[in-house]
Amino acid sequence: MTRLSTKSPRYRAPSLPPLTKSPRRCRTPKSPRSLVSITNEIALSDELANHKELAIARAFLRHSVEFVLPPHYRPDVTGECASLVLTPKKLTKTKTVLIVKFLTPQSLKDSTMQMYCTSLEPKRGLSQGADLSILTAIKYTLPQAKSPYDIRVRVMLDADITRAMLADFDSMKGGTVFDATQVDSLDNETSERNPFGKGHNLRSVRDPIAYTRATPDPKHHGQAMRSPMRTEWIKSQGLEMPGLWSQGVFQKVFRTSLTPQDRVFSTRFRYKIKRKGGEFDKCKV
Amino acid sequence: MKRKGADGVGNYDDAFSPVPAASSSRTILSLANQLDMFTDHVDISQAFVQGELLPGDGHNGNVYISSPPGYAEDSRYTYRILKPLYGMPSAARAWHTTMSAFLEREGYETVGFEKSMW
Numbered sequence: 222m223t224r225l226s227t228k229s230p231r232y233r234a235p236s237l238p239p240l241t242k243s244p245r246r247c248r249t250p251k252s253p254r255s256l257v258s259i260t261n262e263i264a265l266s267d268e269l270a271n272h273k274e275l276a277i278a279r280a281f282l283r284h285s286v287e288f289v290l291p292p293h294y295r296p297d298v299t300g301e302c303a304s305l306v307l308t309p310k311k312l313t314k315t316k317t318v319l320i321v322k323f324l325t326p327q328s329l330k331d332s333t334m335q336m337y338c339t340s341l342e343p344k345r346g347l348s349q350g351a352d353l354s355i356l357t358a359i360k361y362t363l364p365q366a367k368s369p370y371d372i373r374v375r376v377m378l379d380a381d382i383t384r385a386m387l388a389d390f391d392s393m394k395g396g397t398v399f400d401a402t403q404v405d406s407l408d409n410e411t412s413e414r415n416p417f418g419k420g421h422n423l424r425s426v427r428d429p430i431a432y433t434r435a436t437p438d439p440k441h442h443g444q445a446m447r448s449p450m451r452t453e454w455i456k457s458q459g460l461e462m463p464g465l466w467s468q469g470v471f472q473k474v475f476r477t478s479l480t481p482q483d484r485v486f487s488t489r490f491r492y493k494i495k496r497k498g499g500e501f502d503k504c505k506v
Numbered sequence: 507m508k509r510k511g512a513d514g515v516g517n518y519d520d521a522f523s524p525v526p527a528a529s530s531s532r533t534i535l536s537l538a539n540q541l542d543m544f545t546d547h548v549d550i551s552q553a554f555v556q557g558e559l560l561p562g563d564g565h566n567g568n569v570y571i572s573s574p575p576g577y578a579e580d581s582r583y584t585y586r587i588l589k590p591l592y593g594m595p596s597a598a599r600a601w602h603t604t605m606s607a608f609l610e611r612e613g614y615e616t617v618g619f620e621k622s623m624w
Contacts, residue, residue, distance in 0.1 A: 442575040458576050468555045471585040474570070482565045485584050488574040488593075 265370040269359065277356070280369045439492040450504065457506040458490060520562055523598035524622040534623075555589045557600040569594070 263276045359372055366372050439445035445454040465471065479485070495502040538545045550556070563569050569587040573579035590597040602622065614624040 446576070455576075462577050464552070465555065465591075468552060468589065470555050470587065470589045470591060471571075472588055473583050474586050476582060476584050479570060479584070480565075483568060483570055484565065485570045485572050488571045488591075490574050490576060491592075 280374050445492050453504040457504045461506045521595040523602040526623045530620050554597045557590045557604040560596050
């Protein structure tokens with residue numbers, strides 16, 4: 222809601238390639254998407270072998286990528302063991318790790334493991350520490366995969382949240398840990414966002430990007446715009462002003478028509494996350 | 507605290523808006539229960555902006571605001587407020603005045619000394 226400040230006035234006057242080793246729950250996207258660049262460094266049609274794992278991890282952002290893990294990685298699990306790349310996480314300035322969350326089998330559901338870049342892969346045996354190289358996982362799941370497109374990475378929408386997230390990923394310096402759970406969502410902006418059906422949603426379908434129960438209300442516009450939920454706030458802002466216009470709250474006047482006695486008061490939006498029964502309802506401005 | 511009319515948005519002395527005492531509300535609910543009457547509640551959306559500006563608001567009744575950050579507007583323009591806006595000191599009183607006038611026209615009377623109970 223718009224709030225009038227009582228402070229001193231500031232102013233006066235294409236088709237998809239078949240997956241030969243596709244896990245049974247993988248779905249083929251309904252409509253093909255064009256092969257356009259997903260990041261500045263890597264394109265969907267690029268050869269994976271030509272890129273570093275960090276760039277590949279970057280391409281995973283906002284995508285659900287399903288891997289079939291080699292059995293020796295989890296000897297305690299019989300049968301197919303599929304996981305979903307959930308969060309890339311920066312460990313140091315140059316090393317990134319993907320936090321993988323298991324969806325199947327049921328016994329491992331919601332447990333996590335780390336998927337390292339080659340530089341951090343355990344050196345003593347492939348299964349040492351049950352960690353997995355990104356390239357190794359891709360090679361095991363889809364040996365014929367050559368490009369990000371083959372591993373079901375799709376075009377990211379040119380949304381503010383996507384740009385903000387990529388900027389965050391790119392700015393991982395000085396030991397800053399990048400936690401994509403704060404900006405990522407399996408429910409948004411990817412054709413592969415929910416490959417396992419509704420029963421396996423990790424988040425509520427009503428939750429916006431990066432929403433958690435502990436998410437505080439932004440105190441001002443700048444904080445809202447720096448928030449991972451900025452697209453929600455921008456959307457709400459866009460709804461609030463037309464609503465006030467339709468109520469006939471304002472009348473536009475030229476500043477030059479004001480008298481010296483007239484004062485122009487600054488205003489600001491108030492940002493409030495509305496919840497119902499503890500669950501997210503809407504972002505109210 | 508600000509002195510009277512210190513910011514020019516409105517007169518703080520005239521910003522009072524009555525709210526029913528808790529005991530009055532409980533009395534109403536008790537009566538409804540005793541007389542086996544139906545109780546209901548409504549929420550008027552954007553209530554404040556449906557009121558009318560009070561005469562003492564602004565300079566000569568004119569209140570001007572700039573657009574909030576995040577809403578781009580031509581810098582040559584500013585806005586003149588025609589309805590009370592959330593955040594104005596007198597917004598609650600303006601809504602009370604507007605609602606009271608409406609209820610009076612409809613033939614309602616206040617209950618005893620409660621000025622916001624009809």
